[in-house]
Structure formats: structure tokens, C-alpha cells
Amino acid sequence: MIRLDKFLGEAGLASRRELKALLKAGAVTLNGRPVADGAVKIDPERDAVCFRGAPVEGPRRLVLLLHKPAGYVCSTEDPRDRTVMELIPERYRRQGVAPVGRLDKDTEGLLLLTNDGALAHRLISPKYRVEKCYYARHAGTAGEADAAAFAQGLVLRDGTRCRPALLRPLGPGESEITVTEGKYHQVRRMMAARGMPVDYLRRDREGSLSLAGLEKGALRELRPEEIAALREEAGEK
Ligand code: URA
Numbered sequence: 743m744i745r746l747d748k749f750l751g752e753a754g755l756a757s758r759r760e761l762k763a764l765l766k767a768g769a770v771t772l773n774g775r776p777v778a779d780g781a782v783k784i785d786p787e788r789d790a791v792c793f794r795g796a797p798v799e800g801p802r803r804l805v806l807l808l809h810k811p812a813g814y815v816c817s818t819e820d821p822r823d824r825t826v827m828e829l830i831p832e833r834y835r836r837q838g839v840a841p842v843g844r845l846d847k848d849t850e851g852l853l854l855l856t857n858d859g860a861l862a863h864r865l866i867s868p869k870y871r872v873e874k875c876y877y878a879r880h881a882g883t884a885g886e887a888d889a890a891a892f893a894q895g896l897v898l899r900d901g902t903r904c905r906p907a908l909l910r911p912l913g914p915g916e917s918e919i920t921v922t923e924g925k926y927h928q929v930r931r932m933m934a935a936r937g938m939p940v941d942y943l944r945r946d947r948e949g950s951l952s953l954a955g956l957e958k959g960a961l962r963e964l965r966p967e968e969i970a971a972l973r974e975e976a977g978e979k
Contacts, residue, residue: 746772746791747780752801752838752857755793769794801837803858805969806830808961809953810853816844823847829959830855842866843924851876851945852953855961864976865948868905868923872975875920875947876929877912880938884911888936892919898931907932918946949975 750761750770761780768776771792772784784791791798808829810816815823818840826841838857843866845853856862864870892909908920917938919929930940946953950971956962964972 743783743785745780746770746777746782746784749784749786749791749800750780750793750798751836753798754802754833754837755798757832757836764793771795801857803861803969804834804837804839804856805858805861805964805972806834806839806855806961807951807953807956807964808853808855809956809958810845810850811958812848812850815847816841816853826853826855829961845945846927846930846943849943849945850958851943852948852951853945854948854951861973861976861978864978865972866924870975870977871922872949873920873922873947874924874945875918877944877946878917878919878929878933878940879915879942880917880933880940881915882938883914884909884917884936884938888938891936892932896932896935898935902931904928904932 747758747761747765750756751758755761756764764770765778765780768778770777772782773790786800808826810826813824814826814829816826818825818827827835830839839855840857840862842854842856842862845851854865865872889909889911892907895906896904898904902925904925905921905923907922910918912918919932921928925931929943933940951968
């Protein structure tokens with residue numbers, strides 16, 4: 743069960759304030775009867791909600807790709823810091839999108855946001871092994887021994903064991919790292935465990951998606967075929 747105003751808001755019909763007026767004006771019917779009270783609880787599977795005579799579908803499944811700049815935290819609210827939600831236009835926020843997993847405040851790069859909770863769970867879960875690929879600038883220079891340690895499954899300084907990962911040295915102080923899980927500060931901690939603390943980190947790829955063509959701070963909706971590919975990569979039939 744969900745509040746009628748929340749259901750209408752997530753369907754992207756209007757802002758909360760506009761909805762109040764529309765409800766009052768009798769623009770919304772519930773099972774054929776005008777309803778003015780947005781607090782009424784409905785069952786979206788059983789109840790028929792119409793707006794100006796047309797059936798209202800549940801929220802459209804939406805996936806956004808954001809090029810996250812540094813300085814924003816990946817939560818929907820925060821008492822101190824700016825959140826990535828400030829970079830998301832109101833019309834998407836109304837549809838209930840939230841970040842898929844977290845990038846650190848100082849990490850830049852590819853961040854997905856969606857209102858599809860099941861898909862978000864699969865993308866984050868190590869079980870489905872969706873690849874996340876990072877570019878790191880760090881102290882020292884990575885070599886074969888570091889790559890071998892990553893491939894074996896690194897043990898972090900606190901004893902946490904990581905899944906096998908790919909470390910590709912790009913040159914002095916630069917590497918590409920591909921992981922299939924998302925432990926707290928994972929890449930920074932993996933690199934620190936090899937004596938190469940990271941001073942800049944950017945996620946360039948998640949599954950088949952890349953940042954290509956997207957300026958820092960910009961976002962775009964994924965196309966249906968991109969969402970379908972992502973679902974497949976995350977093990978959805
Ligand atoms: N690993 C990290 O250490 N930080 C991130 O933001 C993402 C992966």
C-alpha cells in the first residue's frame with residue numbers, strides 16, 4: 743500500500759504542491775470516484791487511479807547515468823555535505839531515483855541512479871559480478887607483483903579478503919583497476935594495501951556502460967536497449 747499523492751508524484755505527473763490543487767479540483771479518480779485526499783492509501787496492483795480520465799501507470803522504470811564530480815556524497819540526504827541528488831533535475835527526483843551504491847565524496851565518475859530497487863540491488867551485489875572499472879592516480883608505480891596480488895584476491899590491512907580483481911599499470915603513478923564488488927573505500931584500500939595510496943579516483947565503466955561523451959556534472963537517461971543490456975549483465979532474465 744502506498745499513499746495516493748506519493749504514487750501520483752512518482753508517476754511524474756506534477757509536483758507535490760500542484761498535485762494538492764489537482765486533487766482538490768477533482769482531476770483524480772480512484773476506482774471511478776473523485777478523490778481529494780492525497781493521504782489515502784492505495785494498492786497500485788489492484789486500485790484503478792485515473793488522472794483527467796486517463797489511467798495512471800506506476801512509475802516508469804528509469805536509469806540515469808551521472809558523471810559525478812568530486813565534492814558530493816552519494817546519499818539522498820545529508821546534514822553536512824552536498825548530495826548527488828542536487829545534480830538531478832526535479833522531474834527525475836519526483837520519480838524516486840536514488841544512487842546505485844556509493845562513490846566516495848572525492849571520487850569522480852560514472853554513477854547510476856534508478857527507481858528500480860531490484861535492479862539496483864543486483865548491480866551492487868557481488869553475486870552478479872558486474873564489473874566496475876576505475877582510473878587511479880597514486881603513489882609509486884604498480885608492477886607485475888601488484889597485478890598478481892590483485893588477481894589472487896587481495897587481503898586488506900584489516901584482514902578483509904577481496905575477490906580477484908584486475909590491476910593494469912598505465913605508467914608511473916597511474917593504474918586501471920577492475921573490481922566486481924563494492925566494499926567500503928575498496929579501491930583506495932586495495933591500493934593502500936600494496937603501498938600505493940590513491941590521490942585521485944574516477945569510475946570510468948560499470949558493466950557495458952561508460953562515461954563516453956558525458957561532461958563532469960552532466961547526466962543522461964539510459965536508452966531502453968542500454969537498460970536491457972544492464973539487466974542481462976546483472977543476471978535478470
Ligand atoms: N573504491 C573506493 O575506494 N572509492 C570509491 O569511491 C569507489 C571505489
